[in-house]
Amino acid sequence: MSGALLLTIAYVLLAVFAVGFVARSVRLARLPVHLRWELAPIPHEKGKGHYGGSYLEEVDWWTKPRERSLAAELRYMLLEIVFLKAVWEHNRRLWWFSFPFHVGLYLLVGTAFLLLAVTAGGLAGLGFAGASALRNATVGIAWAGYAFGGIGAVGLLTARLSDRRLRDFTTPAALFNLVVLLAVFATGLGAVATGDYVGSLTGLLGALATGHAGVTAPAVAAAHMGVGLLFLAYLPFTPMMHFVAKYFTYHEVRWNDTPMIRGSRMEREVERLLAQPVSWAGPHLGADGKKTWVDIATQEVGK
């Protein structure tokens, strides 16, 4: 296959990732306001969040300023995102694999940024005293990322195939996702082990950035890049996008305890939603596709 064709495929895969990622994220962000569905503990409740308390513990709460603790919220998020606290507390067996798997992914995200930085520096002709150390650190972080990720992926695959609790709920797609990721980790490890990892990867990234199709790289590094791009293109269409969804499940649902204020933007949005026609067929609703939500909620019933 020609270099130009490979480059074109790479651009397409990156474009699919970018469009898919943005589209799915924007779709979540643009969903209509929903009814309150908060769930304690809500860590931003200052002085109360640590035991699950909320401002509703106050007499005349609507007359008092709402005190929020960003630090407590960040601490909660840090423990959850970095250490997978909920899995540790409720599913310890899986944590031993899920934790290294996620740590591996975090390290590889870091590696990707470092590689981009080195590539950008190289393209700009920048040289600096710590360049060698940076390249060594990149290799170290990448190695750890692939190793942790690989151990986790193998463990998760094993668990999904052998654990009775998981087996019936494991879809072919979930197994496929793990296999693809395992391929990413394995080829990455191969690239680290067999050659100039940073040189090969930054060369390929440079080719992507400049459109220069003549760049060559060891087969394993090229395979790693290829599998990695395939994974990226596929990612936005899978539940693995939960790293984005998690923002919404926590901040927009579990921790969204904002009361509606008269005259607020939220109230205007709700009034718009209440004015939409409804077509539920339940006989007690009397919906006909023309009556609005508010018509049905306010019609005299049973009198």
Added chain:
Amino acid sequence: MSGTVLVSDISKHEGEVLSPMRLQELVPLPAPYDRLEDQPAWKELGAAARENLVCNLDGFVATSLPKPKDAAEEQAYVDRFVEGLRKLLEKENNWTFLEPLLLSLEYCVKCQTCNEACPVYMGSGEQDIYRPTYRSEVWRRLVAKYVRPGGKLLSRFTEGPIDLNFTALSRLYELCYRCTLCRRCAQACPIGIDNGLITHELRKVFSQELGWAPRELHEKGTVLQLAVGSSTGMVPQVVKDNIEFIDEDTSEETGLTVESPWDKEGADVLLIHNAGEILAWPENPAAFAIILNAAGIEWTLASDAVGYDGVNYGLFYDDFQLARIALRHVQTAKKLKVRKIVMGECGHQHKALMTIADRVLTGDLRVPRESCLPLLEQIVFSGKIEFDPSKNDFPVTLHDPCNIVRNLGIVEPQRRILRYLCPQFREMTPHGVDNYCCGGGSGFAVMSGNNFTDWRVSIGGRIKFKQILDAFADQPGPEVKKYLCAPCSNCKGQFRDMLQYYGALDRSGITYGGLVELIVNAMVDVKEPYIKWEMH
């Protein structure tokens, strides 16, 4: 069928019970409730029920779904259900919960981290059909196959195998009434997937599209409440007469003048009880009256239909019924020009009116609403009432109603009162926002048709009963009287049935009641013990 039950099994073995329950498989209880032969046998379904009702899930019947006449009727229900699933994912029809629902639909990684958080699943001895993920997974597969474009082709790869037929539909409907919506599973989920919400939304499809809902929640619940004023059937004059009788009776017993004001315009507080209290636990509204009067609060009850009953079963199965009732509550408050509505000791009333309805009450419908618990705390520590905590010197533990604690974050006010007024107060393990549901949540406490009471007390409430016994493990015998404080009407309904089922008053000395009863019992001015050590 028995043994492992797969998600795809829901549509198979037509006419059979999918997963029959057996007493010996349930999680064991502590002594003296550990002998299986001492535990009450489950009620067999009567011949008429077996003949006329669908019973194909676990041997219990909560929903009383009549058997369809023929295959054509079955198919019509299936088609309407698919239509309902579609509407559930539309902005126009379901803006109310679309965002949390789509998040729970599309991002679950099926790790089963939530399983062991579920008291029903754990209490049942980990039966597959009660996994919090089981019904969610059925729904996900149905949406993938029957609603999503190309679903027939792709869903097997993306979600897994499933078929939709009337067997699956009727089992799913019944299964929606095996989850108490306590949301303990949602707390455990690292991603924030909410199986409780999924159950809630499925119940909505059945109600809002097919017109299916348990009679106790719909005809005898929201419909009756909107028609006559209360799901108890009490019309305004009957409520007033009952409260007057309670006031007189309590005045006689306590020596205090107990008087409940009605329809006082401009009052500071409109107190709305769960009207079930008036009939089943009259000492509760009486205790409120004693406390509020003693503290000098300007308060009132309302005699407008619906305005005297805080019940709102719409919360459990139908957004429109919820909104209709919440509107009536707020309209009553506006008519009386009160400063705020205060919820009585009723968990789902708290959640329905304080948070869920919050975003449908626009414009001048925004009447401030608060829980009775902070108000009671303020009163207890205000110095306006003299207390003698030694009058409450018996073991007391606290049940945290899910709708007040886990869902609203009202955790400490009730505890500060109990620590002050009850020298032998002890916590359950776990407690606060990590509590276990009583097993009567999401409307179960009022659902007693067929043999469902047996399910909710022996399976749904099993972990809670174990927890209560553990809390009193230092004094297990009946010679020491113990008080289970449950500031929620529905929880009390469940505890009444549960403690009676096991004979726990006679065997362990455990009775139950609200928080206000303990407060009044500790009042110096109340000469006779207010708490009666009897099952009521």
